Amino acid sequence: MNDVTISKAKREEAPIILEFIKGLAKYERMRKYVKASVEDIERNIFDMNRAEVIFLRRDEKPIGFAVYFYKFSTFLARPTLHLEDFFVSDEERGKGYGKMVLKYLAKTALENHCLRFEWDCLEWNKPSIRFYENLGAKPLRGWIPFRMDGEELKKFAQED
Template sequence: MSVGLKFRYAQRKDVSLILRFIKELAVYEKMLDEVIADEIMLEEWIFDRQKAEVIFAVVDGKEVGFALFFHNFSTFLGRAGLYLEDLFVLPEYRGKGYGKAILKKLAEIAVERKCGRLEWSCLDWNKPSIDFYLSLDAEPMSDWTVYRLTGDRLKKLAQ
């Protein structure tokens, strides 16, 4: 683990910091215009409804990275897994092992909770992240395609 690195779970008072990390990740992914989340929404879904969790990587009292994750379920394994929705390390702290440390911490959480897997998605163009994940021995799921319904399409199907 990187020297001086600590982890802490997000608390309700961290909602603005969570949103700031989400927006910085969205800028990196060239998707800022898709972020509609606000502090009220995040507080409701993360803390009131407890549908996701956030950990921060902290160095010298400063949050330098974060991961937002939640439980999913594998019917084949018959147990829950952890799904990593977002992982982000501030640009000035990259290349120092913090991203790997965050993934290691998530793996520890998954094992501790007896989860069957840790999964995440990565944009096809994000070669630095893909190379990083491959270096950790992560397996790309090339036979699977993610499908999504949002907004009006989701509402239409629900009718």
């Protein structure tokens, strides 16, 4: 792992970010839902700073990526670092990079005065769930994620 580093993605690497997004979507069996473009990534990540992207690199070549952003807890009046997505190329899995990236993000959370570090995991992804629990992470019980999108979002936003 000595030859593997973590660094922030650069704007000119937006096409690489998109390729990792597609790889993640394939792994999660959700490829048909990817609508992102290089322009979307440039605008929302690099121009509007809505998220951060880091690359896991071997000899400067990206072999994985993570996307994260900050949420805010009103009860604590402090931020939470939320890991949106994390993906490592197939041939690089099982080498300890998941723990390496999570430790990096945990340190980033503390450096930014976060009291929490959170992420989501698909219910069917039992190996990842076991991995996270072995690290000491606990699943949140009692919370049900909700989403409004597409036509429902547009219709709701336009209601009087």
